[in-house]
Amino acid sequence: MTTTASVVAFDQVSKAYDAVRAVDALTLALRPGETVALLGPNGAGKSTALDLLLGLKKPDSGTVRLFGTGPREAIVAGRVGAMLQSGGLMDGVTVAELVRLACALHPKPYRPSEVLARAGIAQLADRRVDKLSGGQAQRVRFALATAGESDLIVLDEPTTGMDVTTRQAFWATMREQAGQGRTVLFATHYLEEADAAADRVLVLHRGRLLADGTAAEIKARAGARRISFDLEGAIDRPALRALPFLTALDVSGRTVRIRSSDADATVHALYGLGVYPRNLEVAGLGLEQAFVALTTAEEAKSR
């Protein structure tokens, strides 16, 4: 199972804090060149999983291998660049000085000017690190993570604090990095972000791997849209249940609530039934609800 060809290999990794299992028998492997999203709500164990991956925490049981070695060896070899949510910056120095330090510490460094430009912070080079906004600090962290030719880039909720424009520019940079054959792993709790940037999505819930597939597959499995409407007269449940792409049906009084993995098709077919739905609403399913849907499906399967 654990092969040296894997960029990252978790084998039955567990980590608990007191009684809480933050990561529970996690087994996964990342292949070279993939862009992978680690998706989960707050408290799903994403940060702990990344800490274990980077060797910042030791697993209670199981093994973590990066490029066939331990995490620390991989870091020392310059194969890993990482940006932590909890990663601080050194106060009292300038952005350029900090990036120069990161380059000096990397075995296969880029030129500091390149790193600054790529992270979009060339204009901030002389700014003191303690005078940066949240989004600017995130980009400096990103610069530190990409100071050299690392084979794996790990990012923990990289776009926190960034505005929409910066966010888009950030993902463009990431795609460029991935295009050079790097493996990119990022944690996020935005389904849209995973959808937009990742080839593969790992869904983490209560420290366990709940799903592993493309973003489209995950959304489909979770039943990504919620449709609700009111119906006059008798409600024909079997006909509703037979609607295409329907994943869940709930009728209370006159109100019908449907979950669908393709809302357009479902609504189209709904009108085809010859009914007249009032107060029709179609809404995206929040990730939290998507998780509920996934976990319910999971529990039903194991029963």
Add this chain to the structure above:
Amino acid sequence: MNSLIKLELTRALRNRKFLFFSVIYPSVLFLIIAGNADSTAQVPGTGLTLPTYMMVSMASFGALTAVLMGNSERIAKEREGGWVRQLRLTTLPGRGYVLAKTASAAVVSLPSLVIVFVIAAAVKDVRLDAWQWLALTGAIWAGSLVFAALGVAIGYLASGDAVRPITMITYFGLSLLGGLWMPTTTFPAWLQDIAKWLPTHAYAALGQAIEQSRAPHVQDVAVLVVSFALFAGGAAWLYRKDTLKA
């Protein structure tokens, strides 16, 4: 690691408040205390004039300030802020962070004590042999390592909020009770009994022995060695504990 030392130094030299307190302040204090003293007035039981005696005290005090004040607070804050974690994702060896901090503090402490010597010699006519100046510089500089280790230990022990008061109490307590601000001979007897076991007292006594051209007391050397072992051992233990927790 040299790049981190360089950056730590750049930062220290940029911090005017820190530079004032560690480099200028000891000399100012020396002038205040010894300024009006008669250059021939002796500190009882030492055979040294007051300016000569206070020169070593203030040089020791300056080195203490440079190695203790900056590091403990920075380490505690950077631990809490996550900079220490970020550095663990680089090739920098685990000890590198602490060594860089200590090295940069040592660079600041050297001018601090040399300036006290220069002022004492120029303004208060303190005269010693060449070997004594060199030995004093070496002993006070090397001895500051004891307190650098203490600074690191406090940095790993205290939280970001608590670190300043803890450092201040330690710093003023050690300076005052160790006799860096006034000779311990002016203390009541019971306080003198406590003071002679403090590392700061032993530290200054080392310099005074050089001024008196005699070998240092075994007890003073022992106090310094044991203190260093305790502080460095404590710092190493706390560091490891912090690494596992982080």
